[in-house]
Amino acid sequence: MGNLPESNKGETLAKPLGVSDQPLRFRGLSAADQCVHCGLCLPHCPTYGWHGVEGDSPRGRLTLMQGLAQGRLDPESERLRSHLEGCLGCRSCEVVCPARVPFGALMDRAREILTEHPARPSRAKGWRQTLQHQALLHPSLRSLGGLAARTGARLGVDRLLPRGGWERSLAHTRDSLAPAPRLNATASPDTADALLFTGCMDRFFTGPDLEAALAVLDALGVRVAMPQGQVCCGALDQHTGHRAAAQALQARNGEAFGTREVPVIALDSGCEATLREYREGTLAARSQSLTRFLADWLDAAPNGEVWDHTPIRIALHRPCTLRNVTREARELPALLERLPGVTLAPVADGPNCCGAGGTAMLTQAAMADDLGTETLKALTDDAPDVIISPNVGCSVHLRALASEHSDLPEILSPARFLARRLKNHTHHSAGR
Structure with missing residues (x-):
C-alpha cells in the first residue's frame, strides 16, 4: 500500500488503530489493491482538479479505502469522511484506469462503512x-x-x-419544479411494446418529461405501460451508503417489472445507469434509454411524417452517467441528427462533470457552481437555440445557474425536446 494522502494542511491522515498486518477490518474493499498509482486518473477527476489535493483524487481515495480496510484509519474521522464523501461519483476514473479498478462500487462500499460508523450519531x-x-x-x-x-x-x-x-x-x-401531470398508459404490461420507468422525481421535476415521452411514443405507434408498484431505482440510497434500503427498492422494481422480455425505458441517465447495474433478475439487461429505444424502433419502422422540419440548433450535454456508465455518448447525438431540421452545435471541451453529482450541488455548492458554470460556458459558446441534457440532476443544476443570465437558451430533456418536434403537438406540459 502506498503512503496515505495528506490533508489540505499537509497533515497525515493515518491514525493507527492496531497492528498494520491484521486481517481486513472491513471487507468489500479488497479491489482497491488493484490500483497501481499510475496517476492517469488525476486529470480526469473533477474534485482533484478543483481542490488540488491528493485525498480528493481517485488514487488518494483508494489509498484511504485501503487504510480503512486494514484498520489503520478511523471511520469516524471527519477528515477521512470529507475526502470520501466529497467524491462526485462521476466515474471518469474508471474509463481511463488501466487496472480496471471498480471505483464506483468501491466508493459505494466505503460510504456504507461510514454510514455504519457515524462520526456524530444524530x-x-x-x-x-x-x-x-x-x-x-x-x-x-x-x-x-x-x-x-x-x-x-x-x-x-x-x-x-x-x-x-x-x-x-x-x-x-x-x-x-413542476407539478406531476396525470399520465395515461396506452397498453397493459402484458401487451405493451415497452414499459416506462417513472422514477422518484416525478412529483418534483420529471412529470413533464414522462408526459412528453408518452406523447412521442404514442405518435410513433409504440404501446406503453407503466407498471404499478415501481419505486425509486435506488441510486440515492446506494450512493450514500444505505445498501439495504437500495436493495429493498431494487427488489420492489424487480417484482413490478416482471420477467417478460420487453424493453424498460428510463428517461434519466442516472436511473438507467443504476437499473443496468442491478444484480438480480432480468431488469438490468432490459433497461435502456429513450434514445436507444427510439433509435431501434425507427430503424424497424421509420416514420418521417411525424416530425416538424423547422431548423433548430441544439447543444448536447453529455452527463457523466451517459459517458462513463451506460456508455451511450454516441447514440443520443446520432438519433437527434436523424431528425429533420436539427443541427448539433459544436461544444468545446468542458469539465468532466457539471458538479451536480446527486446532492453535491446542494452540499458542495462552491465547487458545484464553478464546475457547472464552466459546463454552461462550453455548451453556450456557439449560441445554440436550446440545450439538451438527459440527466435530471444535471438539468436542475444547470438550469439554476442559467437563470442568472437572461440570454441563455432553455435546457430540456430529450423527451421534452422530441415532443416539441412533433407536428402539431398539443401537449402543453410536455412543451413547457
Missing part, C-alpha cells in the same frame, strides 16, 4: 433518512413533498432562511 439525521426512504417508496409522500417545495418556491420562502441547507435546496431547484 437522531434527526436518522429520522430524515427514514422519511427519505419512505418517500422513495410511496408516491403520496413524494406528492406532499413536491407540493411543499413548489409552494415554498412560489412564496420565496428561501429568502427567509439562513444561507445553506434548505435555503440552497429551495433556491437551486425553483426553476425546475
Whole structure:
C-alpha cells in the first residue's frame, strides 16, 4: 500500500488503530489493491482538479479505502469522511484506469462503512433518512413533498432562511419544479411494446418529461405501460451508503417489472445507469434509454411524417452517467441528427462533470457552481437555440445557474425536446 494522502494542511491522515498486518477490518474493499498509482486518473477527476489535493483524487481515495480496510484509519474521522464523501461519483476514473479498478462500487462500499460508523450519531439525521426512504417508496409522500417545495418556491420562502441547507435546496431547484401531470398508459404490461420507468422525481421535476415521452411514443405507434408498484431505482440510497434500503427498492422494481422480455425505458441517465447495474433478475439487461429505444424502433419502422422540419440548433450535454456508465455518448447525438431540421452545435471541451453529482450541488455548492458554470460556458459558446441534457440532476443544476443570465437558451430533456418536434403537438406540459 502506498503512503496515505495528506490533508489540505499537509497533515497525515493515518491514525493507527492496531497492528498494520491484521486481517481486513472491513471487507468489500479488497479491489482497491488493484490500483497501481499510475496517476492517469488525476486529470480526469473533477474534485482533484478543483481542490488540488491528493485525498480528493481517485488514487488518494483508494489509498484511504485501503487504510480503512486494514484498520489503520478511523471511520469516524471527519477528515477521512470529507475526502470520501466529497467524491462526485462521476466515474471518469474508471474509463481511463488501466487496472480496471471498480471505483464506483468501491466508493459505494466505503460510504456504507461510514454510514455504519457515524462520526456524530444524530437522531434527526436518522429520522430524515427514514422519511427519505419512505418517500422513495410511496408516491403520496413524494406528492406532499413536491407540493411543499413548489409552494415554498412560489412564496420565496428561501429568502427567509439562513444561507445553506434548505435555503440552497429551495433556491437551486425553483426553476425546475413542476407539478406531476396525470399520465395515461396506452397498453397493459402484458401487451405493451415497452414499459416506462417513472422514477422518484416525478412529483418534483420529471412529470413533464414522462408526459412528453408518452406523447412521442404514442405518435410513433409504440404501446406503453407503466407498471404499478415501481419505486425509486435506488441510486440515492446506494450512493450514500444505505445498501439495504437500495436493495429493498431494487427488489420492489424487480417484482413490478416482471420477467417478460420487453424493453424498460428510463428517461434519466442516472436511473438507467443504476437499473443496468442491478444484480438480480432480468431488469438490468432490459433497461435502456429513450434514445436507444427510439433509435431501434425507427430503424424497424421509420416514420418521417411525424416530425416538424423547422431548423433548430441544439447543444448536447453529455452527463457523466451517459459517458462513463451506460456508455451511450454516441447514440443520443446520432438519433437527434436523424431528425429533420436539427443541427448539433459544436461544444468545446468542458469539465468532466457539471458538479451536480446527486446532492453535491446542494452540499458542495462552491465547487458545484464553478464546475457547472464552466459546463454552461462550453455548451453556450456557439449560441445554440436550446440545450439538451438527459440527466435530471444535471438539468436542475444547470438550469439554476442559467437563470442568472437572461440570454441563455432553455435546457430540456430529450423527451421534452422530441415532443416539441412533433407536428402539431398539443401537449402543453410536455412543451413547457
